Amino acid sequence: MPLRHQPAPPTPWDHDLDRPTIAASAYVHPQCSLIGDVQLGENVIVAPNTSIRADEGAPFYIGANTNIQDGVVIHGLEQGRILGDDQQAYSVWIGHDTCITHMALIHGPAYVGNECFIGFRSTVFNAQVGHGCIVMMHALIQDVEIPPGKYVPSGSVITTQQAAKRLPDANDSDRTFSHHVVQINQALRAGYLCANDIACVTSVQEPVPSNGSQSMPQNGKAAHPLQADIVDTIRQQLRQGHHIGLEFANVRRFKVGSWQSGPTISDAHEAQVLAQVKEFLANHPGDYVRLLSIDPKAKQRQLERLIQKPE
Numbered sequence: 620m621p622l623r624h625q626p627a628p629p630t631p632w633d634h635d636l637d638r639p640t641i642a643a644s645a646y647v648h649p650q651c652s653l654i655g656d657v658q659l660g661e662n663v664i665v666a667p668n669t670s671i672r673a674d675e676g677a678p679f680y681i682g683a684n685t686n687i688q689d690g691v692v693i694h695g696l697e698q699g700r701i702l703g704d705d706q707q708a709y710s711v712w713i714g715h716d717t718c719i720t721h722m723a724l725i726h727g728p729a730y731v732g733n734e735c736f737i738g739f740r741s742t743v744f745n746a747q748v749g750h751g752c753i754v755m756m757h758a759l760i761q762d763v764e765i766p767p768g769k770y771v772p773s774g775s776v777i778t779t780q781q782a783a784k785r786l787p788d789a790n791d792s793d794r795t796f797s798h799h800v801v802q803i804n805q806a807l808r809a810g811y812l813c814a815n816d817i818a819c820v821t822s823v824q825e826p827v828p829s830n831g832s833q834s835m836p837q838n839g840k841a842a843h844p845l846q847a848d849i850v851d852t853i854r855q856q857l858r859q860g861h862h863i864g865l866e867f868a869n870v871r872r873f874k875v876g877s878w879q880s881g882p883t884i885s886d887a888h889e890a891q892v893l894a895q896v897k898e899f900l901a902n903h904p905g906d907y908v909r910l911l912s913i914d915p916k917a918k919q920r921q922l923e924r925l926i927q928k929p930e
Contacts, residue, residue, distance in 0.1 A: 628674055637677065644855060646808045657681070660715065664808035670694070676710030676727045683715040686804035691719050695727025701747065703730070714750065718800045732767065736797040741771075753789040753797060809851035845897055849910070849926050853896065854889060856912040861921055863892050864911035865899050870929060873907045883913065896926075904930045 637656035645663040655673030660683040676695020695710030703712040714733035724742045732750035741758040749767030756773040763783040770789040865881035912922035
């Protein structure tokens with residue numbers, strides 16, 4: 620039976636029995652192996668049948684919002700380290716908002732930067748891949764440093780620094796696709812977490828009563844269920860002590876960035892906040908609606924997110 624997480628085994632080079640460190644907002648599927656000194660940042664998703672094994676080379680770092688997809692293997696040699704962005708030594712460093720896609724192999728010493736895409740069955744070994752790089756399918760990157768923002772075509776074998784320097788720049792469509800994959804996996808992460816929480820499932824599927832009866836917006840239209848990733852965002856912000864605000868704009872105002880203020884919800888009770896957000900959306904079916912997270916102490920916005928487009 621695959622292991623969710625366990626300490627590294629005692630070896631001649633490591634007696635510390637280090638365990639994985641997993642952020643509360645991360646999702647790790649039960650059918651994966653996660654062993655040793657592995658740090659998973661906020662909102663990371665680790666899919667089934669992955670092996671992340673810091674039992675030889677260690678530690679590993681995987682940054683916020685990164686997705687580790689089905690069948691990925693991450694391992695490291697006992698010898699050899701790279702510098703992470705925090706200037707500490709790692710066997711494997713993977714930055715934030717990065718996609719390590721199906722069946723890829725990241726073998727340390729290895730560095731993969733922020734907002735990268737590593738395609739199906741590609742291998743990165745004893746190499747560094749700079750921020751914003753797009754590596755397509757079945758590529759081999761070994762013993763080189765790939766400069767930031769480069770594009771590695773499918774089937775490429777990049778094993779000399781000269782070959783790395785000749786790589787073309789990634790284009791906007793490649794970056795857009797990579798960002799889309801990050802967003803899809805964030806929705807999946809939120810959905811998996813929600814599926815394990817009956818209160819969350821209920822809040823997504825049904826309008827939440829505020830006074831003992833079903834809430835009905837002023838226009839008489841029933842509130843639409845919120846998407847799981849929106850519910851997850853609201854929950855995270857409330858846990859940080861932030862207030863939830865709303866803004867709206869019709870099509871004309873949206874084009875010029877002229878938002879109108881909606882309510883600021885000071886209630887910290889999750890069910891009530893979700894009910895008010897759903898009611899506001901139902902009352903503005905023809906408007907764009909933006910969710911705000913407001914730090915009441917600093918009186919500053921911490922997050923702005925578009926959560927509705929006109930029907």
